[in-house]
Amino acid sequence: MRFRNDLTWADVTPRPLWLNRRVMLAGAGALLATPALATPALARIEAAKSAFSTTDAPNSLEDITTYNNFYEFGTGKEDPATYAGGLTTDPWSIVIDGLVDKPGTYDLADVMKDQPLEERIYRFRCVEAWSMIVPWIGFEMAGLLNRVGVQPGAKFVAFETLVRPEEMPGQSSPFIEWPYREGLRLDEAMHPLTILATGLYGEPMPKQNGAPIRLVVPWKYGFKSIKSIVKISLVAEMPKTTWNMLQPGEYGFYSNVNPTVDHPRWSQASERRIGSGLFGGRQDTLMFNGYEEQVASLYAGQDLAADY
Numbered sequence: 001m002r003f004r005n006d007l008t009w010a011d012v013t014p015r016p017l018w019l020n021r022r023v024m025l026a027g028a029g030a031l032l033a034t035p036a037l038a039t040p041a042l043a044r045i046e047a048a049k050s051a052f053s054t055t056d057a058p059n060s061l062e063d064i065t066t067y068n069n070f071y072e073f074g075t076g077k078e079d080p081a082t083y084a085g086g087l088t089t090d091p092w093s094i095v096i097d098g099l100v101d102k103p104g105t106y107d108l109a110d111v112m113k114d115q116p117l118e119e120r121i122y123r124f125r126c127v128e129a130w131s132m133i134v135p136w137i138g139f140e141m142a143g144l145l146n147r148v149g150v151q152p153g154a155k156f157v158a159f160e161t162l163v164r165p166e167e168m169p170g171q172s173s174p175f176i177e178w179p180y181r182e183g184l185r186l187d188e189a190m191h192p193l194t195i196l197a198t199g200l201y202g203e204p205m206p207k208q209n210g211a212p213i214r215l216v217v218p219w220k221y222g223f224k225s226i227k228s229i230v231k232i233s234l235v236a237e238m239p240k241t242t243w244n245m246l247q248p249g250e251y252g253f254y255s256n257v258n259p260t261v262d263h264p265r266w267s268q269a270s271e272r273r274i275g276s277g278l279f280g281g282r283q284d285t286l287m288f289n290g291y292e293e294q295v296a297s298l299y300a301g302q303d304l305a306a307d308y
Ligand SMILES: Nc1nc2c(c(=O)[nH]1)N[C@H]1C(S)=C(S)[C@@H](COP(=O)(O)O)O[C@H]1N2
Pocket: 064, 067, 068, 069, 070, 071, 072, 125, 126, 127, 161, 180, 208, 209, 210, 221, 222, 223, 224, 225, 226, 227, 228
């Protein structure tokens, strides 16, 4: 019983239940201990929870939606919550091109078609040495790649975010060469932990978190998890990525969470868990953000101090 793969929006827990659950979590610090919460809807979403989920208690919806990095809306942590409301996310389409059998411009609904949605509660670790626990809703990137057909010459996947300065005030500043870009090696993109997330806390993705669809790669620093994706390209060469273009000495292509390889300007050995009281405080950063068992083999034989 690794997954239950038939979660749909109809199964998603109604908002009030999530609110109750969060109150419970905050109060008890325990995960779903209360029989009163075991309604059919909640039981379904719990059943659909993947074995890849962490058992750490999720951050509150408020933490997750008010402390964000989304430079298209400004560099302040509260800018995305303040300005992202004006982003039009419907209609939304994604260009899938490069070394694929079925290139094209796909509507979001078509991208999601037949992809089983799951809840994944993941550790999320920013390069700035803070972390959160986020209950994402999404589907495996591999499912989409298999559907469009990856051709043999493809070695990497390149991603781009929307460019729309009328709705993204941060894009009037040229400090990033827009679009925001990211990339993965093909085996990283195909790994079952790698998801395209379309929601969190059982609701469609909040705009400040990358609506309507964003990448989540939980063993890499947060900046690899590109938001509001409009283009996915299968390519033969390692693609350019935003932070690597800006500061190659600080942000490598791989950017795996690694407590033994420090950022040139600060230690990566520990992190500050966002959230008040119970969940606050510093903790040790785990190798590959706690997903070592699942992903270490991807990097066998690689020197992770060189491929940072
Ligand atoms: N398009 C885009 N994607 C982005 C960013 C960004 O500025 N623009 N910031 C990255 C960084 S640095 C982090 S830590 C995460 C933050 O995701 P969250 O706000 O949902 O926590 O998004 C990543 N994805």
